Amino acid sequence: MLQKLVILGFLGALLTACNTVEGVGEDVQAGGRAVERSADSVQKKM
Template sequence: MKKIVAALFAVALIPALTACNTVKGVGKDVQAGGEAVEEVAKDVEDEITE
């Protein structure tokens, strides 16, 4: 019985670990997008102040 419970726990844990990687990946994508917007805003600011 303990082996069955352990196997079910392991199977239930796999999607949770995958979700963590997905959320981490989305966070990195959002960060990269924010950095791109920041760079464009700085370029526009530089053009305006010249």
């Protein structure tokens, strides 16, 4: 469930904030950080 929210949030940010190449890079970084936090959270539960 959390992964779906992360993906939706990333896609929403990508569609609304990608006015420049720099914006795309920032969006990709933010998405990567969200995925990393999600993976860390899952590993802590194991």
